[in-house]
Amino acid sequence: MNKTFKIYAVIFIIVMVILALLEVNKKETTDWRKNFSVNEKSPFGLFVFNEEAKSLFHNQLKKIEKTPYDYYNQHKKNPHNILIVESEVDTESWNNILDQVSKGSDAMLVVSEMPKNIADSIGYYDSQISFAEQNVLKLTDKKYQNDFITLDKFPSGRGFVYIKPQVEILGKMIDESKHEQVNFIKRKLGKGNIYVHCEPLFLTNYYLLKSGNIQYAQDVFSYLDNKETLWFVESSTQTSRFFMRFVLANPALKYAWWVLLGGLVLFIFFNAKRKQRIVPVIVPLRNTSVDFVKSIGNLYLQEGDFHDMMAKKAQYFLNKVRLDLLIDTQNLNDDFANKLQLKTGKPIELILEGIELIKKAQDPYASVIKEDLVRMNKILDEIVRI
Structure with missing residues (x-):
């Protein structure tokens, strides 16, 4: 056993020990990303809403892991409810939704941003943003005046502007300076209605688990008739095609893989340092x-x-x-x-x-x-x- 191999062996053992110590002392961190995933238990996931949705919609809820375009091309439906929560809607799917609404279906879109062509067809021009750290969501109907929800964690502060006369205002957002912005609207199209709420945070785990907040969500969805509801969600069953998916799916194999890569990097680094001269760094002229x-x-x-x-x-x-x-x-x-x-x-x-x-x-x-x-x-x- 030569001296170089011993050095690499010692470095490898030290790296292993450091990784083991880091793993033992690792603390769970809270993921505050706004993922809006039905399977995520993080603060801004939809796990709680996913669990409560069936009772909220009177056991007539059906989750669809297809785009509205693909689904309606394969199925003919009687008037029903359509639910979309912070998911992208392509133009073809939107045309299918409009067709279903014109025939008597109701669509509830709980999305923070809407493509301009879709927003124009509903009846508002754009959205404005309040940068207040705390917002209160309230409904305009007097029977819901005592039901509200306070967003104290990363509210989007979005509201509607340039609302057309044929659009009915159902809810508002009030910031800390008492400034009001419309954030929940209704538009009748054909035989059905389209509802748009631009603050999906009220459906996330963080807010639904707070006492009293579930009532606001019930009030919002009470505008939908008691009939079958199709909830279009992004597919969660797609299997990764990455060739390393099995290794990365197992923690022990994943750490072994990264240790192997780290060892190879160290090996290349020390070998290159001995055989290659230092290349001087040429600082480019600064653009002032x-x-x-x-x-x-x-x-x-x-x-x-x-x-x-x-x-x-x-x-x-x-x-x-x-x-x-x-x-x-x-x-x-x-x-x-x-x-x-x-x-x-x-x-x-x-x-x-x-x-x-x-x-x-x-x-x-x-x-x-x-x-x-x-x-x-x-x-x-x-x-x-x-």
Whole structure:
């Protein structure tokens, strides 16, 4: 046994001992990721809701591990309830859901974000976000006024804006500053109804296990008629095709595999260190343009000259419109707004609001505040990305 082999053997034993000590002293950590998985017992999983869902829907609940598109192409159903909780809905599936709703089914979508084309078809334009650390969810119906839920852990703070007149408001979110945002709506389509709730956290383990919170969930689902409910969930039975799945599925084999890899890395490292000369590190030239832009931005922010910043933003936006969209920006009138709407496809209300803010920025005597700058920046970036 030569000296080199003894060194590697000692290193290997030390690594094994360290891994064993780490495993023995390992502490369970709480997974706070918003996974919304029906099999997860972590705070933001849906294990509790999955267990209680059958009684909540009067034992008429059926979980479907297919997309609505695949399921409805294979099954013809009488009017029923459709439930989707924080799952992606593709365009084809959405068309199938709309078809079922028009025939008399009711759909309950508990999702934090919705694709724009789907949101438009329901009757609201977009969602806004409150950054408060605590929100209260309440329903507008007087018979539910005493039932509410307080979200004190990572609330999304989402709410609906630009709601169309034919949409009925069923619930609101109230933040710490008493600011209200609509977060639960109803839209009648054909013979059925679509319900959208944009805060799925109230269905997670963390909140359902708190005393009294289950009542809010019961109130939300009470809007669905007592009939068969199809809950479309993401498939949990797919088997991994990774060739190492058996090794990684067993803790003992998994740790042995990582130890083997660690030993190989150490072997390569020490061998390479002896045989290869050190390659000098050549530090590339630093691009100071970003630092310069940040410095200028911080200077404007410290000065608080929001009017000047709005004027520059308006100037850059109009220059972008002239160069890229070939629209004359000399007169910001209705003709300009219509041309911009045709070339960008953005809502005319959004464009008109942006034009008003541009005019305000160009007026040297106008009084502006920080909120005007923030709103203008958001609207102009949404119309034409600068």
